[in-house]
Amino acid sequence: MKKPLLLTAAIAMASSAATAETLRIPHELGYGGSESIDPISPQRFYEAIQNVYSRLVRQGEDGRPSADLALEWSATPDAKEWTFKLRPGVTFHNGNAFTAEDVAFSLMRTQSETIDSPTKGVMEVIDHVEVVDELTAKVVLKQTHADFPLLVMDYRIKMLDAETCNGDLDALCESGIGTGPFQLVDYDPLGTTTLKRFGNYYGGTVGTENMELIAIADQDARVAALQAGQIDFIYALSAEQVPLFEGNPNFTVQSVPTGRWVGLVMNTQTEPFNDPRVRKAIRMSADRDALGKLVYGKDGYITSCDHPVWSGDQYRTEIDCARDIEGAKALLAEAGYAEGLTVELFVSDISEGAVKMAEVLQNQAKDAGIKIELVPAPSDGYWGDVWMKEAFFATGWSQRPADQILNEAYRSTAAWNETAWNSGDFDAKLDAARAELDFDKRKALYGELQKELWETGGSFIPVHLNTVRAFSSKLSGIEAVEDFSIRYEDVVKAGSGS
Amino acid sequence: MLKLLATIASKPSGALGLGLTLFHLALAVLAPWIAPFDPTAQNADAILLAPNATHLMGTDTLGRDVFSRVVHGGRLAIAVTFTAAVIATLWGGFAGIFFGTVGGRVDEYSMRIVDAFLSMPWLLFLLLIISIGGAGPLTIIPNLGFFYGVAVLRVVRGAAMQVSARDFVTAAKARGEALWPILTREMFPNLSDILLVEGAMRWSWMLLAFSSLSFLGFGATPPTPDWGLMVAQERGLLSTAPWGVFWPCVALSSLIIGINLLADAVGKALGLDRATAVAV
Numbered sequence: 024m025k026k027p028l029l030l031t032a033a034i035a036m037a038s039s040a041a042t043a044e045t046l047r048i049p050h051e052l053g054y055g056g057s058e059s060i061d062p063i064s065p066q067r068f069y070e071a072i073q074n075v076y077s078r079l080v081r082q083g084e085d086g087r088p089s090a091d092l093a094l095e096w097s098a099t100p101d102a103k104e105w106t107f108k109l110r111p112g113v114t115f116h117n118g119n120a121f122t123a124e125d126v127a128f129s130l131m132r133t134q135s136e137t138i139d140s141p142t143k144g145v146m147e148v149i150d151h152v153e154v155v156d157e158l159t160a161k162v163v164l165k166q167t168h169a170d171f172p173l174l175v176m177d178y179r180i181k182m183l184d185a186e187t188c189n190g191d192l193d194a195l196c197e198s199g200i201g202t203g204p205f206q207l208v209d210y211d212p213l214g215t216t217t218l219k220r221f222g223n224y225y226g227g228t229v230g231t232e233n234m235e236l237i238a239i240a241d242q243d244a245r246v247a248a249l250q251a252g253q254i255d256f257i258y259a260l261s262a263e264q265v266p267l268f269e270g271n272p273n274f275t276v277q278s279v280p281t282g283r284w285v286g287l288v289m290n291t292q293t294e295p296f297n298d299p300r301v302r303k304a305i306r307m308s309a310d311r312d313a314l315g316k317l318v319y320g321k322d323g324y325i326t327s328c329d330h331p332v333w334s335g336d337q338y339r340t341e342i343d344c345a346r347d348i349e350g351a352k353a354l355l356a357e358a359g360y361a362e363g364l365t366v367e368l369f370v371s372d373i374s375e376g377a378v379k380m381a382e383v384l385q386n387q388a389k390d391a392g393i394k395i396e397l398v399p400a401p402s403d404g405y406w407g408d409v410w411m412k413e414a415f416f417a418t419g420w421s422q423r424p425a426d427q428i429l430n431e432a433y434r435s436t437a438a439w440n441e442t443a444w445n446s447g448d449f450d451a452k453l454d455a456a457r458a459e460l461d462f463d464k465r466k467a468l469y470g471e472l473q474k475e476l477w478e479t480g481g482s483f484i485p486v487h488l489n490t491v492r493a494f495s496s497k498l499s500g501i502e503a504v505e506d507f508s509i510r511y512e513d514v515v516k517a518g519s520g521s
Numbered sequence: 522m523l524k525l526l527a528t529i530a531s532k533p534s535g536a537l538g539l540g541l542t543l544f545h546l547a548l549a550v551l552a553p554w555i556a557p558f559d560p561t562a563q564n565a566d567a568i569l570l571a572p573n574a575t576h577l578m579g580t581d582t583l584g585r586d587v588f589s590r591v592v593h594g595g596r597l598a599i600a601v602t603f604t605a606a607v608i609a610t611l612w613g614g615f616a617g618i619f620f621g622t623v624g625g626r627v628d629e630y631s632m633r634i635v636d637a638f639l640s641m642p643w644l645l646f647l648l649l650i651i652s653i654g655g656a657g658p659l660t661i662i663p664n665l666g667f668f669y670g671v672a673v674l675r676v677v678r679g680a681a682m683q684v685s686a687r688d689f690v691t692a693a694k695a696r697g698e699a700l701w702p703i704l705t706r707e708m709f710p711n712l713s714d715i716l717l718v719e720g721a722m723r724w725s726w727m728l729l730a731f732s733s734l735s736f737l738g739f740g741a742t743p744p745t746p747d748w749g750l751m752v753a754q755e756r757g758l759l760s761t762a763p764w765g766v767f768w769p770c771v772a773l774s775s776l777i778i779g780i781n782l783l784a785d786a787v788g789k790a791l792g793l794d795r796a797t798a799v800a801v
Contacts, residue, residue, distance in 0.1 A: 243757040263569060263582050266761045316565040317583050382583065382743045386563050399656065399738035 044232040046498075046516055047254045052240040053373065055404035056213035061195040062181040063133055063140035065438065066407075068212055069178065070236045074511050075116075075218065076181030076201030079107055079126065080172050082508045088172040092121065092182055092202065092225075102167045102460060109158040113225045115184040116199075116206040123160040127152035128185035128192070130162065130175070137193040142179050144437030145430045148457065167458040169465060173424040178507040204229045204512030213238055230500055230515040240403055242372060249274070249493060255516065256494040258506055259283075259375045262320030268493040275498070278491045280325065281505040282333030282422030285374040287381065287483040292443040293414040295366065299479040300358040305384075306477070307351040308391040311344065311485040314383045318376040324486035330473035331420065331428040333487040338425035340470035342477050351391035363392035369409050371400040374419025375488075381417060384483070411441050422505045425469050429453060433476065442481030449475060528790040535786030541779025545772075549596045556589035560746040569762045579764040581755055590746040591768045595776060597741050598748060601658050601665070602727035608666030609727075610720035613673025618708045620674070621681025622690075622700070632678070638671045644733065651739045661740065665730060669723045676719055677712060684711045714791035721784035725777045732773055748773040 050070045052058075058068035062076055080096070083089030088096075093107040113121040132138065133146040140146075148168050153161040164171065174180070181201060188196035199207035204226060205218035216236040220229040237254060239245045246264055248254045260268070260276075268274040289296035289305070296302055306329050315324035325334045328344035355364055370381040378399075385395040400409045409416055418441055423431065430453055431437050435445045449472065456468035476482065494501060500513040529535040548555065558576075564584030572579040578587035620628040647664055654660040684690065690707050734740035735749030743750065748769035755765030 246757060261757075263758050263762070313563075313565045317563055317568065320568075378743070379583065383563060385744060386561065397743050399742060401652075401738070 044516070046231045046234045046256070046511065046514060048234065048236050048256050048511075049239045049245045049248065049254050049258075050212065050216065050236040052212070052238045052403065053406050054212075055407065056238075057407070058212040059195060060197050060199045060207065060210060061138075062179045062183075063138060063142050064195055065139065065141055067179055068216075068236075069507075071199075071207070071210075071212075071216055071218070072181060072201075073178065073203075073507065073509075074205040074234060075199055075203045075207055076183070077203050078178075078181055079175045082176055082504070088176050092126075096172055098171070102169045102171070103164045105162045105164070105171050106155070107160050107162065109160065110225060111158055113202050114223050115187070115202055116221055117184065117187060119184050119186055119200075121182065121184075121202050122157045123154040125182055125185045126160040127154055128188065128190060129182045130180070132183075132188075132192040132196075133180065135193045138195060139438055140179075141431065141438045142177060144434045144440070145174055145177070145427055146180070147436075148174070166454060167460065168426075169457065169460055170424065170426050174427055177423070177427060178421070205234050208233075211238075224512065226512055229512045234511065242375065249495075252495070255498055256492070256501075258490070258492050259488075260491040260493055261375045262318070262323050262491075265320070265491055265493075273496050274493050275496050275501075276491065276493050277501065277503050278322070278489050279503045279505060280335060281488060281490045282331075282336065282428075283420065283488045283490055283505070284327070284331060284333070284484050284486070285377050285380060285417070285419045285488065286329075286485070287368065287384065288411075288416055288418050288441045289481040289483070290414045290443050291481040292445070295358070295360070295364060296414060296481060298358045300354040301360070301364065302481055303478065304351040304354040304358070304364075304391060305388060305393060306344070306483055307347045307354070308388040308393060309384055309483070309485055310346040310387055314380065314387065315486040317383050318379045319486065319488060323489050323491065325489075327484050327487050328473075328477045329480060329482050329484045330476040331423075331432060331482070331484055332425045332469070332473055333422065336425050338466050338469040340466075340473045342474060344477060346387075348391050351393075355392060360392070363394060365394040365396065366415055367396050367398050367413075369398045369400050369413045369416040371402045371405045371409065371417060373402050373405045373410075373417060377417040377419065380485070384485075411439075421507060426453075426457065429469070429472055432482075433472075433480070444481060446475075525787070525790055529783070529786040532786060532789075534782050535790070538779050538782025538784075538786055541775050542783050545595055545599070545776045545779065548592055549599050552593045552596060556586070556592045558586035558589040560585065560589040560593040561744040562586075569758070569765075571762075572764055578768045579762065581751070581762075581765045582758070587751075587764055587768055590751060591748070591772050593746040594748040594751060594769055594772060597658075597745060598728055598731050598735075598773075599776075601662055602724055602731050605662045605665035605669065605727050606720050606724035608663070609668075609670035609673050609723050610716055611670075612666070613670030614677050614712070614716045614719070615704075616670075617674040617677025617679075618681045618704055618712055621678040622685045622704060622708055624682070624685070628678070632675075635671055635675055638668075639675065643668045644730070647730075647734070648737070648739060651734070656734075656739045656742060661731065661734065665727050669727055673716075673719050673723060677715060680712055680715050681708060684708055687711075714788075718784050718788040718791070721780055721787060725780035725784070728773070728777055728780070 048070055054066040057066050059066045060068055060071055062072040078091050079093040080088040081091040092110055094110050096107045098105045130149055130152050133140055133142045148164050150163045150165045155161050183196055184200045187198045187200045204221055204224045206221045208219050209217040218234040220232050239248055245257050249257045269276050289302050311326040315326055328342040332339045368381055370378050372378055381397055388395055431439055433444045434453060435450055452468055452472055456465050459465040497517040499515050529539055567580050567584040570576055570580040576586050581587055620631050650664055651660055693703050693707050731740050732749030735747045736753040741747035741750045751769040752766050759766055
């Protein structure tokens with residue numbers, strides 16, 4: 024009997040040690056398994072790319088760009104040429120040196136027509152990239168952009184190895200070779216994707232030996248997995264899920280104000296939403312504060328007026344968007360719906376609170392004579408099958424700076440222009456804001472754009488979210504920053520060898 | 522009928538089954554007068570309240586009164602599944618009587634098709650149909666009626682084969698009676714008890730199926746108060762606010778148990794023993 028017992032104990036100890044060395048993060052399976060490891064792919068596997076690749080600059084504690092692969096940057100007085108000095112001694116996971124050639128390759132491929140990256144609309148501002156020397160890259164813009172470093176702070180603008188990607192600007196590069204803290208071992212977006220610590224990481228020793236990205240599509244299942252100790256971390260807890268972890272010594276709960284938002288989208292080219300009066304009537308029927316409280320809890324949100332610029336952004340403009348049922352009814356009557364309007368809204372549990380938000384709006388809008396019929400859609404593959412396919416549907420966005428989110432979601436040529444917003448005047452104002460070197464004037468221009476979205480846009484963005492995350496108390500080193508700024512390389516798991 | 526009810530009520534299990542079923546039917550009919558609140562009314566100041574004097578079963582994540590939602594929660598499910606049970610019993614019963622009476626190759630070949638349908642994972646098949654045709658009663662009722670009717674067909678056909686071998690059917694055939702009079706005058710009256718029991722059984726199973734569909738997001742749609750949907754929406758709160766899941770489960774279970782006990786009691790009162798019946 025002794026042998027089997029000893030063997031069992033040894034296996035158990037080995038398994039326990041392996042678990043302690045492994046950081047287990049859930050992956051939301053938003054693209055139903057067709058996720059790509061290429062950071063600019065429309066189906067980017069962001070939990071993986073966040074750890075495999077690095078950016079030129081990343082968000083600092085004050086929300087401004089701070090050094091990452093670029094140590095310093097400067098611009099010409101007209102802000103049309105930006106020079107980035109790169110960190111020396113950085114290598115990719117395959118041993119190749121990181122140079123300015125890789126910067127030029129990684130930035131220029133974002134404009135590829137073939138890849139059709141969601142970053143294309145934003146990054147088209149780049150004319151070309153000059154390799155000044157091995158560690159200096161000069162980005163020449165087509166037009167002035169006073170906040171260009173904010174654009175390369177995007178979580179998808181990662182630096183790839185030009186050689187591994189064969190220098191092909193028009194092909195997806197799915198080698199998984201980056202300069203990030205973890206390197207790819209096993210790629211399985213439908214199951215468990217395995218990463219391991221990169222020994223030559225320029226940022227120093229990485230806190231944990233391995234990372235597992237475990238596909239769990241359902242938020243309740245993710246919560247159950249964290250409670251059962253099958254994963255170590257969970258993003259985006261809903262208000263009612265917070266009490267499951269709060270006060271429990273086995274878990275840490277973090278609440279962070281962010282620019283994340285969950286919203287509803289009306290396609291501005293499709294009936295009846297092609298009439299701006301209908302869109303505004305739906306927006307005016309909402310009591311945003313009550314909605315926020317019902318869906319995200321009293322401390323879980325900050326109200327917004329259907330533009331995506333969050334309260335912490337320097338360009339945010341405050342608008343009065345109080346509920347106005349009579350005004351909504353009047354607009355509907357003008358639009359030819361005096362007897363009421365019935366619309367279908369496609370929803371799924373794709374982002375926290377999306378279904379509840381739809382239910383609350385459904386309840387509030389009926390006072391204005393708007394009947395919203397909810398059509399449940401499976402969360403598996405939602406982004407491919409429903410999002411931007413139906414006329415009225417749910418969406419969710421992570422935090423982005425004002426210029427970026429306005430360009431990425433509302434520029435007429437943007438890949439993720441989900442409202443099919445097609446306004447030449449809006450595009451011209453976006454260009455004008457970028458070209459404006461005076462901060463106050465620039466802020467005024469961004470303010471006009473936000474007001475225009477409230478008046479005539481196709482988005483319903485009632486609140487911006489405070490993100491609430493929970494993780495095992497064994498983890499340390501997770502700063503209270505938005506999700507894409509978490510430095511997983513600094514995370515240490517108690518019991519690990521590091 | 523009164524005699525049958527009296528026989529059913531004479532046994533404790535029968536009385537319980539009859540009582541639970543009638544209680545739920547009454548609740549469904551009288552829900553608008555019984556529920557103290559509008560079951561869809563949201564209240565931002567009353568989110569997840571524990572059961573109290575105002576909200577007897579507490580409130581849910583949108584501040585809605587759980588008692589009012591539970592009281593209303595069976596209306597759609599009962600309406601949809603009862604209609605589907607009638608359809609299943611009618612078409613399955615008639616087809617079962619027909620094939621059991623006709624026999625021969627027609628029966629043999631038809632039963633292979635029936636076997637094929639019975640081997641299908643019907644819930645997945647139903648999900649496929651709903652994802653194409655859309656959720657809602659108009660899609661769900663005929664499909665539930667069809668799938669459960671296949672099982673009714675199988676059971677009734679077995680019983681019909683036994684009846685068709687009896688002397689009075691043989692005599693009717695010898696008299697030269699046409700098929701239709703034999704089916705309606707000789708066979709049906711002798712199988713109506715089985716049809717009644719089968720219909721009740723399938724109804725209870727359909728209730729479970731409809732609630733499963735609602736749980737998966739393919740049955741009732743928000744904000745309809747529906748037991749399956751309520752469980753789906755509140756299932757993440759079992760450890761902090763269990764009342765949102767507990768009461769719909771109690772309501773659904775008690776109705777299903779009630780119908781099953783009633784079906785058992787009806788069977789026994791009519792001289793049928795479900796324990797020895799063919800399980801399908």
